[in-house]
Amino acid sequence: MIDQVDEFEAYRSKMNNKLLNDNNKVIKRILNLDTNSFSEGALGSETKELLGLVASLVLKCDDCVKYHIESSHKSGWKKEQIVEAMSIGTLIGGTIIIPHLRKAYDYLEQVEEKYGKN
Amino acid sequence: MIDQVDEFEAYRSKMNNKLLNDNNKVIKRILNLDTNSFSEGALGSETKELLGLVASLVLKCDDCVKYHIESSHKSGWKKEQIVEAMSIGTLIGGTIIIPHLRKAYDYLEQVEEKYGKN
Amino acid sequence: MIDQVDEFEAYRSKMNNKLLNDNNKVIKRILNLDTNSFSEGALGSETKELLGLVASLVLKCDDCVKYHIESSHKSGWKKEQIVEAMSIGTLIGGTIIIPHLRKAYDYLEQVEEKYGKN
Amino acid sequence: MIDQVDEFEAYRSKMNNKLLNDNNKVIKRILNLDTNSFSEGALGSETKELLGLVASLVLKCDDCVKYHIESSHKSGWKKEQIVEAMSIGTLIGGTIIIPHLRKAYDYLEQVEEKYGKN
Amino acid sequence: MIDQVDEFEAYRSKMNNKLLNDNNKVIKRILNLDTNSFSEGALGSETKELLGLVASLVLKCDDCVKYHIESSHKSGWKKEQIVEAMSIGTLIGGTIIIPHLRKAYDYLEQVEEKYGKN
Amino acid sequence: MIDQVDEFEAYRSKMNNKLLNDNNKVIKRILNLDTNSFSEGALGSETKELLGLVASLVLKCDDCVKYHIESSHKSGWKKEQIVEAMSIGTLIGGTIIIPHLRKAYDYLEQVEEKYGKN
Numbered sequence: 001m002i003d004q005v006d007e008f009e010a011y012r013s014k015m016n017n018k019l020l021n022d023n024n025k026v027i028k029r030i031l032n033l034d035t036n037s038f039s040e041g042a043l044g045s046e047t048k049e050l051l052g053l054v055a056s057l058v059l060k061c062d063d064c065v066k067y068h069i070e071s072s073h074k075s076g077w078k079k080e081q082i083v084e085a086m087s088i089g090t091l092i093g094g095t096i097i098i099p100h101l102r103k104a105y106d107y108l109e110q111v112e113e114k115y116g117k118n
Numbered sequence: 119m120i121d122q123v124d125e126f127e128a129y130r131s132k133m134n135n136k137l138l139n140d141n142n143k144v145i146k147r148i149l150n151l152d153t154n155s156f157s158e159g160a161l162g163s164e165t166k167e168l169l170g171l172v173a174s175l176v177l178k179c180d181d182c183v184k185y186h187i188e189s190s191h192k193s194g195w196k197k198e199q200i201v202e203a204m205s206i207g208t209l210i211g212g213t214i215i216i217p218h219l220r221k222a223y224d225y226l227e228q229v230e231e232k233y234g235k236n
Numbered sequence: 237m238i239d240q241v242d243e244f245e246a247y248r249s250k251m252n253n254k255l256l257n258d259n260n261k262v263i264k265r266i267l268n269l270d271t272n273s274f275s276e277g278a279l280g281s282e283t284k285e286l287l288g289l290v291a292s293l294v295l296k297c298d299d300c301v302k303y304h305i306e307s308s309h310k311s312g313w314k315k316e317q318i319v320e321a322m323s324i325g326t327l328i329g330g331t332i333i334i335p336h337l338r339k340a341y342d343y344l345e346q347v348e349e350k351y352g353k354n
Numbered sequence: 355m356i357d358q359v360d361e362f363e364a365y366r367s368k369m370n371n372k373l374l375n376d377n378n379k380v381i382k383r384i385l386n387l388d389t390n391s392f393s394e395g396a397l398g399s400e401t402k403e404l405l406g407l408v409a410s411l412v413l414k415c416d417d418c419v420k421y422h423i424e425s426s427h428k429s430g431w432k433k434e435q436i437v438e439a440m441s442i443g444t445l446i447g448g449t450i451i452i453p454h455l456r457k458a459y460d461y462l463e464q465v466e467e468k469y470g471k472n
Numbered sequence: 473m474i475d476q477v478d479e480f481e482a483y484r485s486k487m488n489n490k491l492l493n494d495n496n497k498v499i500k501r502i503l504n505l506d507t508n509s510f511s512e513g514a515l516g517s518e519t520k521e522l523l524g525l526v527a528s529l530v531l532k533c534d535d536c537v538k539y540h541i542e543s544s545h546k547s548g549w550k551k552e553q554i555v556e557a558m559s560i561g562t563l564i565g566g567t568i569i570i571p572h573l574r575k576a577y578d579y580l581e582q583v584e585e586k587y588g589k590n
Numbered sequence: 591m592i593d594q595v596d597e598f599e600a601y602r603s604k605m606n607n608k609l610l611n612d613n614n615k616v617i618k619r620i621l622n623l624d625t626n627s628f629s630e631g632a633l634g635s636e637t638k639e640l641l642g643l644v645a646s647l648v649l650k651c652d653d654c655v656k657y658h659i660e661s662s663h664k665s666g667w668k669k670e671q672i673v674e675a676m677s678i679g680t681l682i683g684g685t686i687i688i689p690h691l692r693k694a695y696d697y698l699e700q701v702e703e704k705y706g707k708n
């Protein structure tokens with residue numbers, strides 16, 4: 001069985017490196033801003049991860065959801081807390097979010113299997 | 119050759135069960151509301167299926183489209199009627215809908231092959 | 237009190253004429269296609285109006301919603317049927333649809349006041 | 355000068371009552387679910403308000419943003435925390451979010467003026 | 473009659489200043505990146521203005537459309553070229569774009585009236 | 591290794607033929623309009639290809655992006671110009687565009703490998 005978590009990370013990492021090595025400065029700055037904006041600030045970084053997760057879910061960005069599920073888990077959030085955050089996204093974004101929620105829930109279980117439960 | 123209809127149904131069903139067995143009440147209620155809202159009312163349930171199909175198509179939700187194509191077919195709509203509904207969605211949602219229309223048309227033919235034409 | 241129905245129609249009509257009198261052929265064809273695609277076909281034109289309404293609602297296009305509410309009413313649909321169609325759009329599109337539903341419901345009441353109930 | 359906060363609340367309240375007094379059960383349940391889902395749970399209700407705010411912002415729902423700015427403020431969040439949440443939404447949703455951010459920032463200042471700073 | 477062009481510019485400018493004077497660094501960087509990314513590069517800045525216009529139109533961001541219509545006009549594009557760019561956006565984004573196209577066309581005529589035709 | 595460019599073209603072509611052979615006139619006209627609208631006009635066809643690319647990217651339509659990357663390349667645009675166009679789309683559409691940008695960049699490299707660099 002393919003490790004979905006590893007597979008996702010590998011492609012993401014390979015392509016981000018290509019984008020960072022390209023000469024385009026706007027893309028480079030956006031990628032850097034993306035990394036920096038989730039660090040500790042007026043809000044704790046763990047809260048920001050949940051914000052990133054819900055925003056990604058309502059915008060139906062499966063890859064962004066995967067990324068923020070993994071980092072939300074690494075921030076210490078428990079499964080029921082991550083699911084509760086996603087329930088708000090599903091209510092706000094409607095039933096078209098459900099297929100993305102199914103994949104997200106699936107991925108969350110794989111992250112827990114790989115890195116352990118919080 | 120993989121039966122796309124079965125494969126879709128199996129994953130959808132497996133993950134919906136996981137979501138319903140999770141403790142999150144908001145998700146549970148949304149899933150139940152989703153099932154109930156397409157039943158007979160001021161509008162016939164077959165009309166509601168087409169509404170669900172077109173809404174799913176313009177929101178580019180391939181899995182929702184698959185689900186509503188199958189249930190529209192089971193409601194008795196003929197291929198040309200389902201395609202006509204989708205043509206309205208394509209006009210309203212623009213040419214970015216076309217890739218989703220291609221997949222939807224493909225799936226509709228598989229549903230007809232599996233369950234027979236109306 | 238301003239007649240919202242008249243005001244909407246007047247601006248829509250004025251600007252559509254400008255667009256049709258412009259030399260751009262693509263815009264002209266899209267506007268014509270828009271008019272033609274809701275006529276009787278494999279589906280009845282009244283069914284197509286509801287499809288247009290729900291697609292417009294989930295895409296949060298207030299002006300399109302107004303247009304299709306008026307034409308759905310003129311097609312003979314009753315208030316409870318139009319509201320039921322919109323309830324499906326709200327479920328599929330999520331709670332961000334509610335502000336658009338509020339305006340749509342308001343407009344529907346004004347259309348009924350102007351043209352009478354079905 | 356019109357009190358934007360009062361004006362928004364009055365229309366929202368008037369139309370929600372109309373929707374709740376209509377016979378449509380699906381809409382009624384969605385409105386109730388909307389109220390219930392932001393209460394204390396695995397996550398604190400104040401965290402959920404920020405999640406609602408960011409989801410509303412990236413989906414460009416000005417009225418939803420207004421609502422969640424007011425309730426985030428009432429939950430005790432400071433201006434800089436609310437702005438930080440919105441900065442994440444702006445990064446994720448892109449520069450098309452900026453016009454909505456301008457209105458949101460404007461509204462936040464009016465909420466602070468009306469109810470005091472946290 | 474209110475000068476829509478001035479009114480739009482005044483509010484945009486007032487609120488952008490507030491956002492830039494706020495302490496949030498992410499918002500500041502996004503606003504700066506927005507300004508810089510339309511300057512001359514591998515593509516001419518006038519081409520980039522059209523790209524910004526079409527992206528804004530398909531994302532239904534009326535304020536972004538106004539901004540890029542004005543700067544496209546200042547870049548030297550003629551009305552028929554700006555309209556042709558918008559016709560592509562309308563085809564790709566579908567008929568829900570039409571209400572935004574109507575406002576955009578209206579604004580373009582006001583920009584031409586204020587600053588002269590190209 | 592599968593040739594992604596060929597695979598994409600083959601499925602697109604097969605399904606477009608099915609759609610054109612179906613009796614639905616609205617779909618047929620939209621497909622034809624799609625082909626015609628990118629031809630030489632007030633704007634050069636190569637400029638229109640970039641407009642189509644950026645609109646497709648911000649609407650997160652991966653298949654549309656693939657199509658316009660290939661035709662932008664065939665129009666003579668260099669990699670750095672295509673990437674610059676996409677950088678504007680990423681800024682306007684936000685970080686949720688990044689996963690689509692990764693796939694687009696990947697596809698652009700495959701197109702260059704297959705057809706040579708400009």
